[in-house]
Amino acid sequence: VNPKTLGSKRIAETLPELRSIKLILAYDGTAYVGWQRQRSGPSLQAALERSLARITGEKTHAVASGRTDAGVHALGQVVSFHTQSRLSPEIFQKALNSDLPRDMAVVSAEEAPPGFHAIRHAVRKRYRYVIHDGSNPDVFGRNYAWHYRSRLNAELMHQAARGWLGTHDFRSFESHWPQRRTSVRTIFDVSAVRRPPPDEDRIDFEVQADGFLYNMVRTMVGTLVEVGRGYRPVEWPAEVVAAQLRKAAGMKAPAHGLFLVNVDYE
Amino acid sequence: VNPKTLGSKRIAETLPELRSIKLILAYDGTAYVGWQRQRSGPSLQAALERSLARITGEKTHAVASGRTDAGVHALGQVVSFHTQSRLSPEIFQKALNSDLPRDMAVVSAEEAPPGFHAIRHAVRKRYRYVIHDGSNPDVFGRNYAWHYRSRLNAELMHQAARGWLGTHDFRSFESHWPQRRTSVRTIFDVSAVRRPPPDEDRIDFEVQADGFLYNMVRTMVGTLVEVGRGYRPVEWPAEVVAAQLRKAAGMKAPAHGLFLVNVDYE
Numbered sequence: 443v444n445p446k447t448l449g450s451k452r453i454a455e456t457l458p459e460l461r462s463i464k465l466i467l468a469y470d471g472t473a474y475v476g477w478q479r480q481r482s483g484p485s486l487q488a489a490l491e492r493s494l495a496r497i498t499g500e501k502t503h504a505v506a507s508g509r510t511d512a513g514v515h516a517l518g519q520v521v522s523f524h525t526q527s528r529l530s531p532e533i534f535q536k537a538l539n540s541d542l543p544r545d546m547a548v549v550s551a552e553e554a555p556p557g558f559h560a561i562r563h564a565v566r567k568r569y570r571y572v573i574h575d576g577s578n579p580d581v582f583g584r585n586y587a588w589h590y591r592s593r594l595n596a597e598l599m600h601q602a603a604r605g606w607l608g609t610h611d612f613r614s615f616e617s618h619w620p621q622r623r624t625s626v627r628t629i630f631d632v633s634a635v636r637r638p639p640p641d642e643d644r645i646d647f648e649v650q651a652d653g654f655l656y657n658m659v660r661t662m663v664g665t666l667v668e669v670g671r672g673y674r675p676v677e678w679p680a681e682v683v684a685a686q687l688r689k690a691a692g693m694k695a696p697a698h699g700l701f702l703v704n705v706d707y708e
Numbered sequence: 709v710n711p712k713t714l715g716s717k718r719i720a721e722t723l724p725e726l727r728s729i730k731l732i733l734a735y736d737g738t739a740y741v742g743w744q745r746q747r748s749g750p751s752l753q754a755a756l757e758r759s760l761a762r763i764t765g766e767k768t769h770a771v772a773s774g775r776t777d778a779g780v781h782a783l784g785q786v787v788s789f790h791t792q793s794r795l796s797p798e799i800f801q802k803a804l805n806s807d808l809p810r811d812m813a814v815v816s817a818e819e820a821p822p823g824f825h826a827i828r829h830a831v832r833k834r835y836r837y838v839i840h841d842g843s844n845p846d847v848f849g850r851n852y853a854w855h856y857r858s859r860l861n862a863e864l865m866h867q868a869a870r871g872w873l874g875t876h877d878f879r880s881f882e883s884h885w886p887q888r889r890t891s892v893r894t895i896f897d898v899s900a901v902r903r904p905p906p907d908e909d910r911i912d913f914e915v916q917a918d919g920f921l922y923n924m925v926r927t928m929v930g931t932l933v934e935v936g937r938g939y940r941p942v943e944w945p946a947e948v949v950a951a952q953l954r955k956a957a958g959m960k961a962p963a964h965g966l967f968l969v970n971v972d973y974e
Contacts, residue, residue: 470847515848539845547845579805579813581736582781586848 513697576643588699594670605680616655665692779963842909860936871946882921931958
């Protein structure tokens with residue numbers, strides 16, 4: 443049986459001895475082409491599946507809550523896979539943390555609930571985007587924050603972002619690929635906060651929603667900095683939503699400031 | 709004139725139009741063979757001198773307060789160089805921060821006092837060594853802390869380290885190369901402190917002295933963890949000093965947890 447040729451539900455039906463394990467994964471996306479296996483370079487999915495194959499002897503298909511792009515990081519990506527192995531989740535975690543590349547780590551592992559699907563059953567995701575607006579480059583944070591070379595007004599950015607709360611059609615923030623059935627999403631929480639000293643050169647933008655369109659967070663950040671820099675009024679980001687037009691929004695902020703923080707399930 | 713063939717003092721005497729600039733430099737040492745130019749790979753010194761050559765058009769020799777080894781980082785390395793350029797220190801800083809590799813940055817730049825020598829006039833240096841003793845690997849800090857996989861008692865390590873305060877012969881902590889005239893050093897300040905949440909999986913060991921022997925800080929850390937782990941009593945690190953024998957001390961901790969924090973001058 444090749445699990446890649448079967449949907450996970452069908453596997454669970456036809457091979458009742460298969461267990462499903464749920465992992466919470468942290469990774470530094472700098473060296474990868476993104477989550478998904480690609481021909482153009484190393485992917486996080488391929489690295490995880492290689493480790494799982496070494497540990498279980500099985501060819502395993504790992505499903506993540508969603509793709510992350512090249513250079514995007516995760517603090518709490520959720521991944522599930524099926525296995526016939528009898529190893530406990532704790533042993534999976536230890537074995538993976540010994541075998542995975544040093545830029546990937548398993549934060550926790552558990553038996554997944556029956557029928558669990560990391561994409562379909564996700565109800566909320568939270569992303570963080572880190573902006574570094576100090577004048578000197580930060581050599582240790584260079585791959586983990588966007589270095590914006592002018593000081594930004596975080597309070598105005600926060601005020602502007604709060605206008606996005608609730609349910610709206612966010613197509614103004616969607617890159618054209620891939621097309622989704624609907625571009626209506628609900629934002630449960632959103633904030634932009636400057637960190638206290640000694641980290642006062644950093645602004646954390648966080649947004650939690652029932653789902654995100656392609657490049658939505660990065661385009662939101664590129665829009666908010668226009669306000670933070672004083673180029674646009676605080677009402678403008680809400681007007682961008684209303685325009686329902688990609689070219690109404692700001693630039694797409696670079697990938698390396700973006701972190702998938704966590705994913706909630708029913 | 710090739711500045712590399714002349715001592716800096718002689719240059720200042722023979723070419724009075726030469727200015728001396730003092731830089732404070734931060735760098736991520738991960739990708740380098742160390743500060744000093746070597747044939748075996750890229751050095752921080754060569755990278756800085758290349759940028760200075762592009763900015764000034766001169767062949768420049770950069771002198772640091774001391775070498776750092778491969779993988780060792782700096783928050784405040786002090787570097788000086790001579791130049792005929794009329795650029796202000798502020799412009800040097802901006803030009804270097806635009807031109808240097810992204811793992812190096814100039815924190816500040818100023819006109820050096822007359823006759824300033826970054827090695828000879830240093831009176832105190834402070835190093836920090838970061839230990840990460842959480843059970844999961846830290847993917848974002850993997851190059852900036854030693855991952856010690858068992859929990860350590862930071863209070864005992866601190867108590868033990870305080871026994872090193874003052875003037876002692878520290879040859880027990882010196883690797884055999886290079887030999888120094890004397891291995892007596894004075895420690896002005898030393899501490900081991902677990903960070904507050906959410907960073908409670910990190911211990912900062914800091915030590916300030918009038919100078920350091922080769923691998924002294926890393927061997928001190930390798931000695932302290934024996935106490936933190938409960939393998940040795942809290943009095944043992946002071947006994948290691950008294951033994952005046954390298955093999956009396958613990959292992960040498962890995963390079964990537966070590967940071968040169970700052971250097972004081974008269």
